[in-house]
Structures are given as C-alpha cells and as structure tokens.
Amino acid sequence: MLSSTLLLTALTVPAAFAQSNLDWDAAYTKATTMLGKLTLQQKINMVTGVGWQKGPCVGNIAAISSAGFPGLCLQDGPVGVRYASGVTAFPAAIHLGATWDKDLMRAQGVAMGEEFRGKGVNIALAPVSGALGKIPQAGRNWEGYSNDPYHAGVGMTEVITGMQSVGVQACAKHYIGNEQERNRETMSSNIDDRTMHELYLWPFADAAKANVATFMCSYNRLNSSWACDNDYALNTLLKGELGFRGQVLSDWNAKTTTGGATRGLDMTMPGDNFGDNNFVWGQNLLNAVNQGSVSTSRLDDMVKRIFASWYLVGQDQSYPSVSFNSWNNNGGGDVSGNHKQHARTVAGDGIVLLKNVNNALPLKRPASLAIIGRDAINNPAGINSCTDRACNDGTLAMVSWPRNQLQLLRAQTPNKSNS
Known part of the structure; x- marks a missing residue:
C-alpha cells in the first residue's frame, strides 16, 4: 500500500x-x-x-x-x-x-x-x-x-x-x-x-x-x-x-x-x-x-x-506555459518528482496472486514458475525502440522520442494519433 x-x-x-x-x-x-x-x-x-x-x-x-x-x-x-x-x-x-x-x-x-x-x-x-x-x-x-x-x-x-x-x-x-x-x-x-x-x-x-x-x-x-x-x-x-x-x-x-x-x-x-x-x-x-x-x-x-x-480548474491564474515540444527536443525539465514511488506501489498492488487453499491449484511442489507472454521480457531491440510503441515486443512503456526517430515520425502517415 x-x-x-x-x-x-x-x-x-x-x-x-x-x-x-x-x-x-x-x-x-x-x-x-x-x-x-x-x-x-x-x-x-x-x-x-x-x-x-x-x-x-x-x-x-x-x-x-x-x-x-x-x-x-x-x-x-x-x-x-x-x-x-x-x-x-x-x-x-x-x-x-x-x-x-x-x-x-x-x-x-x-x-x-x-x-x-x-x-x-x-x-x-x-x-x-x-x-x-x-x-x-x-x-x-x-x-x-x-x-x-x-x-x-x-x-x-x-x-x-x-x-x-x-x-x-x-x-x-x-x-x-x-x-x-x-x-x-x-x-x-x-x-x-x-x-x-x-x-x-x-x-x-x-x-x-x-x-x-x-x-x-x-x-x-x-x-x-x-x-x-x-x-x-x-x-x-x-x-x-x-x-x-x-x-x-x-x-x-x-x-x-x-x-x-x-x-x-x-x-x-x-x-x-x-x-x-x-x-x-x-x-x-x-x-x-x-x-x-x-x-x-x-x-x-x-x-x-x-x-x-x-x-x-483555475487555469487563468498563473498557469505554467508549455515547456516542451513534441516534435524536436522535448525539453521542459524533469517534472516526475517522487512519483516513481507511487508507480511502484500501484505496480505491486495491482498484481493478482492466487492462494492455493486446499490444493485447489494444479500444482505439486513446483521447482520453478514460468512467466508467459510478451510482457515477460524486455524488447530485445531496447526499451522504447519501437516508434510510437507501434509493436508488441516485450514490456510496453510510454513513448519517449529519441531524436533519430523524429524524421521517421514525420515520414509516416500519422493516422494513429492514439489520442
């Protein structure tokens, strides 16, 4: 918690x-x-x-x-x-x-x-x-x-x-x-x-x-x-x-x-x-x-x-100006604060574990457990290596644009805004 x-x-x-x-x-x-x-x-x-x-x-x-x-x-x-x-x-x-x-x-x-x-x-x-x-x-x-x-x-x-x-x-x-x-x-x-x-x-x-x-x-x-x-x-x-x-x-x-x-x-x-x-x-x-x-x-x-x-919501009262640009250097500094603590807590609390009451689960003293699925690995090409997360290879993370992918973004038909 x-x-x-x-x-x-x-x-x-x-x-x-x-x-x-x-x-x-x-x-x-x-x-x-x-x-x-x-x-x-x-x-x-x-x-x-x-x-x-x-x-x-x-x-x-x-x-x-x-x-x-x-x-x-x-x-x-x-x-x-x-x-x-x-x-x-x-x-x-x-x-x-x-x-x-x-x-x-x-x-x-x-x-x-x-x-x-x-x-x-x-x-x-x-x-x-x-x-x-x-x-x-x-x-x-x-x-x-x-x-x-x-x-x-x-x-x-x-x-x-x-x-x-x-x-x-x-x-x-x-x-x-x-x-x-x-x-x-x-x-x-x-x-x-x-x-x-x-x-x-x-x-x-x-x-x-x-x-x-x-x-x-x-x-x-x-x-x-x-x-x-x-x-x-x-x-x-x-x-x-x-x-x-x-x-x-x-x-x-x-x-x-x-x-x-x-x-x-x-x-x-x-x-x-x-x-x-x-x-x-x-x-x-x-x-x-x-x-x-x-x-x-x-x-x-x-x-x-x-x-x-x-x-x-009071945005007429000293609301911050835009400090980044989606299409070039991103900018704006680090605004993440201590939010990784919250993210970690949610990640832990959202996991559903089954308790083997009265041996209800089909398990007999397993020597090991396997994690199955694409989310069980990191993307072999690297985290966030897929442009706009347009793949399903390994754990999916939120998009963060490396500069060398911006030209690819502009060259592609941007018909999947994911809005």
Missing part, C-alpha cells in the same frame, strides 16, 4: 467516491465576460485546432493576445505526458483498477496532473473508459479501469478528481462505443438504449458527475452515425441527460462536418487533416455561421464551454 505520508502529500482533496466541488456557475460567469471580448474570427479560432505539428503539443488552440488568453495545449495520454522527457510512465489503468484502491486511483490522478501541469499542458487526454472491454483482443482495453461499468466509473471519478485538483483539465474518452481498434474509423457500434445506459454510458455518467472539464468523442460510428457528429450521443445523452457543462472535442481527425457543431461538438482536433491544411471547420465553419446554417448562439455556446472548462 502507499505510505500514509505519501498519501497525505499527494492527495489534495478527500479520497472519497464523491462529486468534486468545482463551480461551473462561476466559471460560466467569467466565460461570458471573455466571450464579449472576441471577434467572430477569434471565436472560430477558439473552436478550431491550429493544425497537426503547427504547435508544441499534439493539439493546440491559438492564443488571443487582445483578450489575454494564452491558448491551449492538449496532450496524450492515459499513462502520462506523451512525447516528453522527464516524466513518469504510470501503470496502465487496467492495472490501477486491479488494485481496487480508490486512494491509489486518486493519488495517481494527482501525480499525473502534477506532471501535465509541470509541462504546461492544459488538457490531459485522459482518463479512458472506452473501450469498456467487450472484445478481449480489441487493442486498447488496457487504457480503461475495468470492463465492469461500476468499477470503471469509480476509476474515472477518482482519477479525474485527482487530476483536476491540481488545475489540469481531464478529458473523459473515448465517447462512445469505441470498442475495437480494427476498422475503428469505419465501423459502427450499434447499441440499444438499455445496454447504452446500463453499460457503456455508466462510467461516462460518473465522469460528468465528477465535473470532468472535457469529453473526447470517438472515431467510430454509433448506430450508423459518426460519434463526433451524433446528436443523440452528444446532445441527448451527454449534454442533456448527463447535464455535462464542459466542452466536447473530437478525437484526432475523427469524422465530422460543419453540421457537427449543431449536433454537440465544440472543438475539432488537430484542426486540419494531419498537416494537409484542409480544415474541417475554420473557414468552413465561418461560412456556415455567416450563411445561418450554424447559429451565432451555438458558436457562442461552443466558445463559452471551452472557456468555462479553462476557468473551472
């Missing part, structure tokens, strides 16, 4: 499964004032990412100097700050969930939040409850806490509350029905109403209750309509039934249209189609507003949601 001293140091809020006390009303009052300072073009810029690799982070919203807004940095991921050095690779969420320890979950949220904040990241693209885990070989089940919706919801609540207690916007993802990697950008998750509410929506309902600042909609279709262009998912369920007051951003290059703005999407990421300067929104959204197909009131709502999420 985590030592009581470390817990008292790490946990800045009570470690209990309860709704956090962040004040959306106060955040919206400030957001409304900020909105009044913006031109129409600046409002469009607030909801449209600047484009792939056109800023230091995987996602960037441009600064508005005339309004005193420094811009936004959005960065992966579920186990720590991606594309950066001097950070901790935290245990995967499925391992954290296996501890059944809400204090450790809250503490990991705090520790992750401290590192994202230390690097100047505004929106940490974590935590995950989609995939929920229907398909064992789906590819990303490890990112979530459990395939039990109640258990997953507890993990979402604790980690979100921990992250936001230190001023970082958490992002609940991937919403919704994102249950497999194969054909994830074309397949449809067809989910009936009862199954939706009792299984897939449950952990996200807990995330909304915990006052998560942002949601990320997913690549897949939901009942044949794109999740990021889906009125039922975004307006009826999320903003309607769950009363979510923050902003919804797209997964990186997830399918949507300018009409997605009317169906509940508030921000497109990374803005263009991975560096091709073809922006889904931007000028297209400006044209739609001028032509009346997207109302000015809806655009204002989108912008207020983004600002309200920013104000909710």
Whole structure:
C-alpha cells in the first residue's frame, strides 16, 4: 500500500467516491465576460485546432493576445505526458483498477496532473473508459479501469478528481462505443438504449458527475452515425441527460462536418487533416455561421464551454506555459518528482496472486514458475525502440522520442494519433 505520508502529500482533496466541488456557475460567469471580448474570427479560432505539428503539443488552440488568453495545449495520454522527457510512465489503468484502491486511483490522478501541469499542458487526454472491454483482443482495453461499468466509473471519478485538483483539465474518452481498434474509423457500434445506459454510458455518467472539464468523442460510428457528429450521443445523452457543462472535442481527425457543431461538438482536433491544411471547420465553419446554417448562439455556446472548462480548474491564474515540444527536443525539465514511488506501489498492488487453499491449484511442489507472454521480457531491440510503441515486443512503456526517430515520425502517415 502507499505510505500514509505519501498519501497525505499527494492527495489534495478527500479520497472519497464523491462529486468534486468545482463551480461551473462561476466559471460560466467569467466565460461570458471573455466571450464579449472576441471577434467572430477569434471565436472560430477558439473552436478550431491550429493544425497537426503547427504547435508544441499534439493539439493546440491559438492564443488571443487582445483578450489575454494564452491558448491551449492538449496532450496524450492515459499513462502520462506523451512525447516528453522527464516524466513518469504510470501503470496502465487496467492495472490501477486491479488494485481496487480508490486512494491509489486518486493519488495517481494527482501525480499525473502534477506532471501535465509541470509541462504546461492544459488538457490531459485522459482518463479512458472506452473501450469498456467487450472484445478481449480489441487493442486498447488496457487504457480503461475495468470492463465492469461500476468499477470503471469509480476509476474515472477518482482519477479525474485527482487530476483536476491540481488545475489540469481531464478529458473523459473515448465517447462512445469505441470498442475495437480494427476498422475503428469505419465501423459502427450499434447499441440499444438499455445496454447504452446500463453499460457503456455508466462510467461516462460518473465522469460528468465528477465535473470532468472535457469529453473526447470517438472515431467510430454509433448506430450508423459518426460519434463526433451524433446528436443523440452528444446532445441527448451527454449534454442533456448527463447535464455535462464542459466542452466536447473530437478525437484526432475523427469524422465530422460543419453540421457537427449543431449536433454537440465544440472543438475539432488537430484542426486540419494531419498537416494537409484542409480544415474541417475554420473557414468552413465561418461560412456556415455567416450563411445561418450554424447559429451565432451555438458558436457562442461552443466558445463559452471551452472557456468555462479553462476557468473551472483555475487555469487563468498563473498557469505554467508549455515547456516542451513534441516534435524536436522535448525539453521542459524533469517534472516526475517522487512519483516513481507511487508507480511502484500501484505496480505491486495491482498484481493478482492466487492462494492455493486446499490444493485447489494444479500444482505439486513446483521447482520453478514460468512467466508467459510478451510482457515477460524486455524488447530485445531496447526499451522504447519501437516508434510510437507501434509493436508488441516485450514490456510496453510510454513513448519517449529519441531524436533519430523524429524524421521517421514525420515520414509516416500519422493516422494513429492514439489520442
């Protein structure tokens, strides 16, 4: 277990499964004032990412100097700050969930939040409850806490509350029905109403209750309509039934249209189609507003949601500037503190051991035990030797870019952002 001293140091809020006390009303009052300072073009810029690799982070919203807004940095991921050095690779969420320890979950949220904040990241693209885990070989089940919706919801609540207690916007993802990697950008998750509410929506309902600042909609279709262009998912369920007051951003290059703005999407990421300067929104959204197909009131709502999420966690108050660059030298110094102690504790507590009561296990005085699977070895080519961890050779760790791999990154089609 985590030592009581470390817990008292790490946990800045009570470690209990309860709704956090962040004040959306106060955040919206400030957001409304900020909105009044913006031109129409600046409002469009607030909801449209600047484009792939056109800023230091995987996602960037441009600064508005005339309004005193420094811009936004959005960065992966579920186990720590991606594309950066001097950070901790935290245990995967499925391992954290296996501890059944809400204090450790809250503490990991705090520790992750401290590192994202230390690097100047505004929106940490974590935590995950989609995939929920229907398909064992789906590819990303490890990112979530459990395939039990109640258990997953507890993990979402604790980690979100921990992250936001230190001023970082958490992002609940991937919403919704994102249950497999194969054909994830074309397949449809067809989910009936009862199954939706009792299984897939449950952990996200807990995330909304915990006052998560942002949601990320997913690549897949939901009942044949794109999740990021889906009125039922975004307006009826999320903003309607769950009363979510923050902003919804797209997964990186997830399918949507300018009409997605009317169906509940508030921000497109990374803005263009991975560096091709073809922006889904931007000028297209400006044209739609001028032509009346997207109302000015809806655009204002989108912008207020983004600002309200920013104000909710106090990022207008001396928040650190971005101190690294995902595409060159990483930089920003070491922000890991003593978090390796927490990571080690979770690693130990998440291991499940079976006790051979009444000789129930098929063991007869074994002379040795074997550890089976790819995670039993280190990658023969070296730790983190696979570009963007795009392999399954040995223990997987969080990506950390050596400089000699950057050209390879740029040369490859970056269609797996792992957002």
